[in-house]
Amino acid sequence: GSYVDVYRGSWVEPTGKKSQVAIKILRPFARNGDGEPINERLRKRVDREVIVWRALRSPYILELYGFRSGEQPCLVSPWCNNGTLTEYLQAHHLSDADKLHLLAQAGKGLQYLHEYSPPISHGDIKPSNILIDDENRPRLCDFGLSRFLGEISPELQTSFVGQGTKGYQSPELVRDGVQDLPGDVYAFGCLILEVMSGNAPFYKLKAGKAILITTAGSIPEPSAHPDLPATDPLWGIMRKCWASPSNRP
Incomplete structure (x- = not known):
């Protein structure tokens, strides 16, 4: 950084x-x-x-x-010689099956955080915050925006407004500064999209425009990601991740 x-x-x-x-x-x-x-x-x-x-x-x-x-x-x-997930994907021509395997393992890391007692919100899920170890296994890292749920007062929680990464921020994060488990799920849907299509959500837009349309409830569309066909079942999974917070997996 x-x-x-x-x-x-x-x-x-x-x-x-x-x-x-x-x-x-x-x-x-x-x-x-x-x-x-x-x-x-x-x-x-x-x-x-x-x-x-x-x-x-x-x-x-x-x-x-x-x-x-x-x-x-x-x-x-x-030290991870393979670098971040971003660098690993750039250096290796992976099959879709291999990419899905990496995502499934990263999902286990996020599940571990969410099932911890008390639960932990990572707060900044994205490819550059996932390192690939010498066994080609993804490891979640960078917990600078993470928190144990229930530990932070409402006054301090407002400091999360504007935090996170363009395209990966949930509507409730950019609008109200709410960082919690559903926000991680939203970001994980964005991670799926970037890994499988090669482009992050709203990659064509500047940060300000991306925040505005996210706040308005817009979600990524297949037309902007031709490398991931609209018929791919992953779109259904991602849309569940981008649903209203109470309806996310």
Whole structure:
């Protein structure tokens, strides 16, 4: 991201075994577009990420090996040579069956979060927040927008307005700042579309226009994604993900 640097390093276990790790470090003098320091807000995001991430244990969730707090916090996790799901799809010519297998595994990671006690909303499901490990298995990562349901006051919850990724934001997120499990399901439908068609929802539109039509209730249409025929059953699954929050899977 714009405010963090990621380095590759070595992790040495007590047994002497070495492994490659990713070290994500917050830049010490990060500023916003107006030149104002934003470290405090970013540190809160890192704190949120640590609180959620450190508790998770699933083969479909990237592990958190360790962290350092303070003025320049950092997070240490496994290094994935295959990169993100976006990079993996670009580097490999996968069959539709292989793509569906990756999606099914990523879905297990999201199911793990939603069935955790208390449930966890990831808050930013998208291909670049899914890493592919050395066994070609997807691992959900980047929990900076994640939260345990019920832990945040209504006042703080309004901070989620404007968060997320263009095309992946649910109507209730862009309109009211509501981040919850149905919002993750909405985003997962968007993930299916991008993986299977090659293009994200509303990829032809600028962010502002995408937000306006999302707020109005518009959803992606097959005509904008010719590589995924309108007759494909996946459209029915995605439309269920994009239904009103109470009607999503």
